[in-house]
Amino acid sequence: MAKAKSAFVCTECGAEYRKWQGQCTSCREWNTLSEVRLAPARPGAAPSAGGGRSGYAGGVSRDVTDLASVDLTEVPRLSSTFGEFDRVLGGGLVPGSAVLLGGHPGAGKSTLLLQTACKLAQERASLYVTGEESLSQVAMRAHRLQLPTQGLKMLAETSVETILGVAERERPEVLIIDSIQTMHLEDIASAPGGVAQVRESAAALTRFAKQSNTVLLLVGHVTKDGSLAGPKVLEHMIDASLLLEGGADSRFRTLRGQKNRFGAVNELGVFAMLEHGMKEVKNPSAIFLSRSEEQASGSLVMVVWEGTRPILVEVQALLDDSPLGNPRRIAVGLDGNRLSMLLAVLHKHGGLFTGDQDVFLNVVGGVKVLETSADLAVLLAVVSSLQNRSLPRELVVFGEVGLSGEIRPVPSGQERIVEAAKHGFTRAIVPRGNAPKTSPPGMEVVPVDKLADALEAL
Ligand code: TYD
Numbered sequence: 129m130a131k132a133k134s135a136f137v138c139t140e141c142g143a144e145y146r147k148w149q150g151q152c153t154s155c156r157e158w159n160t161l162s163e164v165r166l167a168p169a170r171p172g173a174a175p176s177a178g179g180g181r182s183g184y185a186g187g188v189s190r191d192v193t194d195l196a197s198v199d200l201t202e203v204p205r206l207s208s209t210f211g212e213f214d215r216v217l218g219g220g221l222v223p224g225s226a227v228l229l230g231g232h233p234g235a236g237k238s239t240l241l242l243q244t245a246c247k248l249a250q251e252r253a254s255l256y257v258t259g260e261e262s263l264s265q266v267a268m269r270a271h272r273l274q275l276p277t278q279g280l281k282m283l284a285e286t287s288v289e290t291i292l293g294v295a296e297r298e299r300p301e302v303l304i305i306d307s308i309q310t311m312h313l314e315d316i317a318s319a320p321g322g323v324a325q326v327r328e329s330a331a332a333l334t335r336f337a338k339q340s341n342t343v344l345l346l347v348g349h350v351t352k353d354g355s356l357a358g359p360k361v362l363e364h365m366i367d368a369s370l371l372l373e374g375g376a377d378s379r380f381r382t383l384r385g386q387k388n389r390f391g392a393v394n395e396l397g398v399f400a401m402l403e404h405g406m407k408e409v410k411n412p413s414a415i416f417l418s419r420s421e422e423q424a425s426g427s428l429v430m431v432v433w434e435g436t437r438p439i440l441v442e443v444q445a446l447l448d449d450s451p452l453g454n455p456r457r458i459a460v461g462l463d464g465n466r467l468s469m470l471l472a473v474l475h476k477h478g479g480l481f482t483g484d485q486d487v488f489l490n491v492v493g494g495v496k497v498l499e500t501s502a503d504l505a506v507l508l509a510v511v512s513s514l515q516n517r518s519l520p521r522e523l524v525v526f527g528e529v530g531l532s533g534e535i536r537p538v539p540s541g542q543e544r545i546v547e548a549a550k551h552g553f554t555r556a557i558v559p560r561g562n563a564p565k566t567s568p569p570g571m572e573v574v575p576v577d578k579l580a581d582a583l584e585a586l
């Protein structure tokens with residue numbers, strides 16, 4: 129029998145080495161190399177491109193092709209039966225692709241995929257492999273969620289070899305593995321969940337998906353800091369990596385693309401976890417906006433752009449006299465460094481000093497805002513709390529704030545204003561570059577150039 133070879137792979141960046149070393153020379157992290165047994169080539173197995181290495185893109189062809197003559201007939205995408213899921217995938221599931229669904233325990237990965245699988249199984253051969261829960265647990269959940277259970281093939285198994293054997297026989301169009309951290313290959317000595325097992329198991333499953341044109345959905349757990357537990361190396365292999373987020377304290381879950389070979393990333397899907405499982409939220413603005421009738425200072429609605437659509441979210445600021453020499457700046461759902469920068473701009477160009485205040489900032493509904501269009505709304509919410517002055521409920525704000533106090537335009541200004549008007553807002557403070565020639569009916573648009581103008585317009 130051929131001797132099993134091993135390599136060392138950095139769990140941070142995926143760089144490979146033949147020998148162990150203390151520091152990864154590629155990403156400079158210490159103690160991140162871990163041993164990976166390269167599975168010995170099995171007799172009779174088709175020779176793969178990288179010898180014993182497994183992983184990377186699908187079929188191997190030795191002939192070169194002119195790019196222009198590559199067959200362009202689009203593969204039809206399968207709908208996942210959830211519009212929001214399809215949106216994040218870039219239009220649906222692509223046959224022969226591997227999609228990783230990551231999230232914290234309890235985020236709802238199993239629930240979402242079980243719902244998807246049960247509905248898909250009505251039309252297409254689907255196989256759901258559970259390595260975490262027993263078949264009766266899954267069956268009970270499906271029953272409780274009143275899902276159609278006819279047609280969905282189930283398998284409680286953690287051995288990749290066995291799963292692939294069953295998959296060869298059943299030929300499912302959709303294969304779901306819950307979760308990749310519980311899977312193991314017999315050739316590899318280390319424990320399930322370790323880098324070597326996860327990487328090689330995912331590689332074997334991905335290879336199967338590409339060769340048989342199956343949709344592969346992998347569940348992956350993430351660590352506290354939000355990265356996929358163990359191997360970053362997985363990210364090279366799969367076609368799309370999606371992250372399901374949402375705290376235990378909130379009903380809402382957001383699904384975001386982190387990598388997608390078949391569509392744009394930064395598309396956001398919104399779900400609610402209800403008694404009957406995950407329900408998609410088609411109009412996210414409506415939920416993030418459900419505010420109390422009471423007027424309060426420090427609260428303001430902004431329009432952020434998520435992928436291909438605008439979403440209205442509320443941002444709240446609370447400023448309080450700090451007992452500390454070094455006041456706190458805490459931002460939930462926004463970048464903390466950006467908050468510090470904005471406070472400096474507010475002092476320098478708005479003349480408002482917050483250096484003796486603790487500043488807390490929160491984006492309501494657990495939304496993470498990655499866009500600079502939130503700047504102006506953040507500052508105005510801060511001012512509102514600082515001056516203990518509540519802002520009109522019908523006011524909406526967006527715009528980027530520059531270091532010299534200028535308000536810069538952001539992409540898709542028109543659409544943002546229209547979305548706000550649709551939700552009954554009547555006044556918008558926006559960068560001058562985003563002001564439309566004619567405002568939507570019922571909306572007063574206040575264009576501003578400088579921070580001082582915005583403070584005046586409040
Ligand atoms: P689950 O899908 O098991 O999470 P994951 O696979 O990501 O670990 O979801 C578990 C959580 O969802 C659990 O805390 C209970 C909650 N839940 C509901 O609120 N309603 C439901 O209908 C279901 C099935 C789960």
Ligand code: MG
Binds near residue numbers: 237239
């Ligand atoms: Mg689960």
